[in-house]
Amino acid sequence: MNILAQIAGVFAIFFWVTSIQKKEQYKILFSQILANIMYIIQYVILGTYIAATMNFTSAVRCFVFYEKRKQNKDISIIWLFMFLILIILFAIFTYDNYLSLIPVILTLLYTISSWMKDSKWIRIVFLIAGIIWIYYNYSVGAYVSIVGNILEIVSAIVAIIKFKNIKEN
Secondary structure (H helix, E strand, C coil), X not given: CHHHHHHHHHHHHHHHHHHCCCCCHHHHHHHHHHHHHHHHHHHXXXXXXXXXXXXXXXXXXXXXXXXXXXXXXCCCHHHHHHHHHHHXXXXXXXXXXXXXXXXXXXXXXXXXXXHCCCCHHHXXXXXXXXXXXXXXXXXXXXXXXXXXXXXXXXXXXXXXHHCCCCCCC
């Protein structure tokens, strides 16, 4: 089963890393839906249910935000607070130890950054989160995802430089 988890991680990495290279935020969000689904599979197999739950919440959030951004609409702050509350509630019910707080905190950051209209914040969070995920993934045995985290960091740096002077929506 561990091999299956690592394979799901490879697919998740592909969708996650390529998402940040997209210019339009709705395209970033669509790729992240697919990545989150693969991460859910990986973390369920590894028995890290808090990470799986956070990825489930993220997939739903990405879908809702994707639909709004695809229509070029603003995302109400009500949606933001609903997802933040949902993340905190899931965290309360799936908390194991201090390590389980990492996916929660990062999911909160991803949620806030993807709510913002300017995609540069998603890229900045990707950079910071990629570094923190390395520790978490090593701790739970998601070794293939560590490679993905390194690629996420590199991809975020490239995207930050690439889109530095472009106003995004």
